[in-house]
Amino acid sequence: MTVSPSFRLARQLALGIPALLLGGAYISEYGFGLHPCEMCWWQRWPHFAAIALALLSFRLPRRELWVALAAVAILISGAIGGFHAGVEYGWWDGLTGCATIVPQDGVSALDSIMNAPMIRCDEAPWSLLGISLAGWNFLVSTAAALAILILLSRSTTHAQA
Incomplete structure (x- = not known):
């Protein structure tokens, strides 16, 4: 069965964009010390799911469904x-307080918790052009998701023609 170029690009985006965003998140965390708050983790979980769903499209029938x-x-x-x-911009209140990073350095759990840095969800630790990492995730993820859905609609339209 042949795969349309629109579907191929949609699947590549569905696999590549979350992988790149997660890679960037881990590089910023482990390479630059920008530890994630609880809401940062909330953003990562759907990207993990997206990668798994995109991978399913290589093996399971109804591949367009998995990419969608x-x-x-x-x-x-x-x-x-x-x-x-x-x-982060103070437009509304968050749903959570702060998350902590508990170091695994062999000390007691209580000492680790008491000495761990507080990572605040309402403060952007880094920004580019005035846009925080969460803001960039919003922009890139939303644009990518819409592009994938548009490409999928084109691939099914061409398949029906």
Whole structure:
């Protein structure tokens, strides 16, 4: 069975965009010390799901469905990122307090918790052009999800013609 160029690009985006965004998140965390708050983690989970769903499209029937579901997962991450960016910019209150990073350095759990840095969800630790990481996730994820869905609609339209 042949795969349309629109579907191929949609699947590549559904697999590549979340992988790149997660890669960037982990590089910023482990390479630059920008530890994630709780709401940052909320944005990562849909990207993990999107990668899994996009991979399913290589093996399971109804491959367009799996890519569409990946796009929905990417869009959910973008929506969470938009909400988180609004919390960082002070547009509205968040749903959570702060998350801590508990070091695994062999000390007691209580000492680790008491000495761990507080990571605030309402403060952007980094920005580019005035846009926080959560804001960039919103912009990139939302645009990518919409592009994937448009490409999928083109691939099914061409398949029916």
